Amino acid sequence: MQFTFNHTNLNVTDLDRSLRFYEEALGLKVVRRKENPDFTLVFLGDGVTDYQLELTCLNDHPQPYELGENETHICFHVDDYAAAHAKHEAMGCICFENHAMGLYFIEDPDGYWFEIVPDER
Numbered sequence: 001m002q003f004t005f006n007h008t009n010l011n012v013t014d015l016d017r018s019l020r021f022y023e024e025a026l027g028l029k030v031v032r033r034k035e036n037p038d039f040t041l042v043f044l045g046d047g048v049t050d051y052q053l054e055l056t057c058l059n060d061h062p063q064p065y066e067l068g069e070n071e072t073h074i075c076f077h078v079d080d081y082a083a084a085h086a087k088h089e090a091m092g093c094i095c096f097e098n099h100a101m102g103l104y105f106i107e108d109p110d111g112y113w114f115e116i117v118p119d120e121r
Contacts, residue, residue, distance in 0.1 A: 005051055006050075006051070006052070007043065007051065007052040007053065007054045008052075008053055008054065008074060009054040009055075009056055010053065010054070010055055010056070010108075010110070010112055011055075011056045011057070011058065011061070011065055011110075012055050012056070012057050012108075012109070012110050013057070013061070013062055013063070013064060013065070013109075013110055014057075014109065015040060015042065015055060015057040017109050018055055018057075018108065018109055018110065019042065019044075019055070021093075021108050021109055022044055022053070022055075022108070024091065025087070025088060025091060025093060025106060025108075025114075026046075026076060026114070027046065027047075028044035028045065028046060028053060029044060029045060029047060030042055030043070030044060031043045031044060031045040031052055037059075038058065038059055038060070039056055039057060039058045039059060040056070040057045040059075041054060041055070041056055042054070042055045042057075043055075053074070064110065064111070065110060065111075067110075067111050067112070071113075073105065073112075073113040073114060073115050074112075074114050074115070075114070075115040075116075075117060076114060076115070076116055076117075077116075077117050077118065077119045077120070078116060078117070078118065078119055079119045081102075081116070081117075081118035081119075084116055085104065085116070088104070088106050088116070091106075093106040093107055093108070094106055094107075095107040095113060096113070102117070102118060103115055103116060103117045103118075104116050
């Protein structure tokens, strides 16, 4: 039996705002969308891997989600770390930097963190 990664889901409060953020900050594009009377699902891809980020927007949940102290995050590696850092700094979305480890985190409009590391392949 072999398990493989498929997608990660994040609940968002403003789908259009989140879609703009993920496209601008990480270059993610909409792969597919599913409308339902109670919610909308949008799957985003990087155009390189099969892995997807699923955004769920519940129609009756406009308030921010309680993320607690959970330090769960998703990590992206980037081929031009300096350019990515400059872009995210200009966007004002860098929320934590660890210079000693050579990485930083950005925060999306709903408070989710994403780690950015240099591509070392």
